[in-house]
Amino acid sequence: MRIVINGFGRIGRTVLRQILTQPDRLGVTVAAINDIAPLETCAYLFKYDSVFGPYPGPVDAGEASLTVGDLEIPFTQEPDLSTRDLEGVDVVMECTGKADTDEIARRGLEAGARNILISGPSRAAERTLVLGANEEDLGEHRIISNGSCTTNALAPLLRGLDDAIGIESGHMTTIHCYTGSQPMVDAPRGPLERSRAGGVSMVPTTTSATKLVGKVVPQIDGRITGAAVRVPTISVSAVDLTVTWKRAVSDAVNDLLQQIFAGSPVIGFTGDRVVSTDMRTRPESLVIALPETLSASDRQARIFGWYDNEWGFSRRMIDMARLMSER
CATH class of the missing domain: 3.40.50.720 (NAD(P)-binding Rossmann-like Domain)
Structure with a gap:
């Protein structure tokens, strides 16, 4: 290629x-x-x-x-x-x-x-495609968006969960490292909170993934809300997702997650109690942290996962380019 x-x-x-x-x-x-x-x-x-x-x-x-x-x-x-x-x-x-x-x-x-x-x-x-979520829609389109790093982390997770169990509703917060769109000292940047120095504060803001996920996985459009908190770290971000299932789930959620995404090239797992720097250069779109999973009832669960927003996303760029070139 x-x-x-x-x-x-x-x-x-x-x-x-x-x-x-x-x-x-x-x-x-x-x-x-x-x-x-x-x-x-x-x-x-x-x-x-x-x-x-x-x-x-x-x-x-x-x-x-x-x-x-x-x-x-x-x-x-x-x-x-x-x-x-x-x-x-x-x-x-x-x-x-x-x-x-x-x-x-x-x-x-x-x-x-x-x-x-x-x-x-x-x-x-012409299309926004995310591996593990909707790459089957590539067709003959020649101008493709690879989405965002957060969309790549979230969309395959939601697609797999909805196909296997069914999602009634959910909310996702991405805990995201600072990026070049934020100033390092207070300076005008559109939304007032985004005008604050990115290296010293946690900054609540929006995420483009909220809208993109609805386009990439249309069957869940309107059922997932999302927000972001920018934090003063230089790399690796996280998805914190709470979902309400369409049906009661009696099995252990972690067992189900590992069954649903067994062999997935874009969803990985860790059973260790890690921190963000431990996830640097992980090539997956999302690494689900099994110790962080919580179940409030048989209809609701909290799922937490890490993603290297530069390294993992760049690997998906290479994978998507290969898919496009092999048509």
């Missing part, structure tokens, strides 16, 4: 790190990277990462290439990707965060690439 990474920010760099540090590079060839930032800066940020640590090998900036180990990747700085020649590229990973209009989202197709995969919610996407 040949890909181009357009936008070398948190997700673009994490995608590349995963590819280059996995056996056989996950069968992926990175044909090029495109970012308007200086190449030297991009190389530095790839080499030294505040979340994942230094890259385990040499990283150098050439005249027009990023060299990682023995691999030399062409690096361009085109504001408009449609000016590139992308014939033979299976998937453009659109990681700029700007592909919210059809004109921008289609630029990779106009350059000759077969598919566009957007690393976030986008109004320009």
Whole structure:
């Protein structure tokens, strides 16, 4: 599979790190990277990462290439990707965060690439797909949104639970690390609470996953509410879900969870009493923490799970790109 990474920010760099540090590079060839930032800066940020640590090998900036180990990747700085020649590229990973209009989202197709995969919610996407929830809806669509990290954590969980047991209603709170959308010192940012320094306070706010989950798993649309609390940690987030079942559940909830998601490539489990840093670089979309499960009655349960909002989401980008390229 040949890909181009357009936008070398948190997700673009994490995608590349995963590819280059996995056996056989996950069968992926990175044909090029495109970012308007200086190449030297991009190389530095790839080499030294505040979340994942230094890259385990040499990283150098050439005249027009990023060299990682023995691999030399062409690096361009085109504001408009449609000016590139992308014939033979299976998937453009659109990681700029700007592909919210059809004109921008289609630029990779106009350059000759077969598919566009957007690393976030986008109004320009023909479909929003989440592995483990609705990938069967891919069809022949060429511009796909991979949703959000929280949607990837929540949607497969809800789909599996509703199919197996039936969900009457539920509420999800994502306890989410701070992101680049928050200021590090108090500064205007739209919603008043989002204007506060992200590194010193817990910030109650909204989450795009609430709306996206209804699109991705339409059978539960309107039955799940959601909210977020941004917390002053740099990586790894959590889903705290309370559900009311459509029928009484007499079996132990943890036993049911492990039966429902046995063999799932996107839902994992831990029986240990872990904290968020222990879950860094876990590749699953969600890791259910079995010791945290609670049952208020045979009709209600609390399910808690961790997700590395950068590493896990980036792995799903690679998985979804492969699904698109193999059609």
